[in-house]
Amino acid sequence: MRRNIVAGNWKMNELFPQADDLVNSIAEELHNYDTADVDVVVCPPFPYLELVSDVSEDGDFFTGAQNVSKFENGAYTGEVSATMLKSLGVDYCIVGHSERRKYFGETNQDIAQKIDRLLNEDITPIMCVGESLEERESGKYLEVIRTQIQEGIFHLSADDMQRCVIAYEPVWAIGTGHTASKEQAQEVHAFIRSLICEKYNDDVAQEVSILYGGSCNAKNAKDLFAMEDIDGGLIGGASLKSKDFIEIACSF
Numbered sequence: 001m002r003r004n005i006v007a008g009n010w011k012m013n014e015l016f017p018q019a020d021d022l023v024n025s026i027a028e029e030l031h032n033y034d035t036a037d038v039d040v041v042v043c044p045p046f047p048y049l050e051l052v053s054d055v056s057e058d059g060d061f062f063t064g065a066q067n068v069s070k071f072e073n074g075a076y077t078g079e080v081s082a083t084m085l086k087s088l089g090v091d092y093c094i095v096g097h098s099e100r101r102k103y104f105g106e107t108n109q110d111i112a113q114k115i116d117r118l119l120n121e122d123i124t125p126i127m128c129v130g131e132s133l134e135e136r137e138s139g140k141y142l143e144v145i146r147t148q149i150q151e152g153i154f155h156l157s158a159d160d161m162q163r164c165v166i167a168y169e170p171v172w173a174i175g176t177g178h179t180a181s182k183e184q185a186q187e188v189h190a191f192i193r194s195l196i197c198e199k200y201n202d203d204v205a206q207e208v209s210i211l212y213g214g215s216c217n218a219k220n221a222k223d224l225f226a227m228e229d230i231d232g233g234l235i236g237g238a239s240l241k242s243k244d245f246i247e248i249a250c251s252f
């Protein structure tokens with residue numbers, strides 16, 4: 001059965017001393033709560049992965065990266081491979097975040113390759129999909145999501161599909177304070193699950209955790225996570241405050 005997951009995406013924030021404080025305070029806070037029914041994941045920038053991975057060894061959380069190279073290893077200046085992530089103890093990796101699609105031209109085909117690299121190293125991909133405001137207002141948002149999913153992840157076998165996590169992050173909700181309503185989010189989550197069911201079968205669809213991201217915070221997380229097809233969250237801004245982040249993780 002699918003897991004509840006709350007992952008914090010720090011994006012390009014915090015200097016090393018603040019990152020050190022933040023991850024240690026997340027670890028301390030987590031000791032005070034029973035989070036047996038949720039996987040908590042901390043996704044710092046690359047330079048802090050070793051720090052987070054070290055702290056997570058004694059903590060009740062997992063380490064995640066925010067990106068990975070689509071290439072294997074070798075002469076690719078500036079890139080970080082899945083094998084490198086694995087050697088640092090990384091368990092999860094975000095792929096295809098809308099900021100990477102928008103600012104770095106990442107395509108669904110790039111994302112498909114990255115997912116393959118991660119699965120080869122037994123790192124769980126958190127594959128992001130989501131529509132822009134224009135796409136939502138034009139009423140074509142489900143078609144946008146369908147294409148992202150079909151081109152980005154449906155090349156996988158049923159066994160590999162069950163090893164992945166999907167995050168629905170409407171672009172218009174990211175960093176804007178305009179959270180999708182629980183009904184809007186549930187509609188898309190149920191749609192994603194129905195796509196997985198059509199392509200594979202219902203057993204596979206029931207195994208895949210689908211997270212919501214976009215201005216998710218300690219106030220709205222409970223309502224969102226109570227929806228049938230919302231299995232947790234991918235948290236940006238609110239993951240930079242340990243108390244808020246833990247409160248979100250305890251919202252099931």
Ligand code: 13P
Nearest residue numbers: 009174175214215236237
């Ligand atoms: P915010 O929670 O800051 O809206 O960011 C969401 C996000 O992009 C997580 O990946």
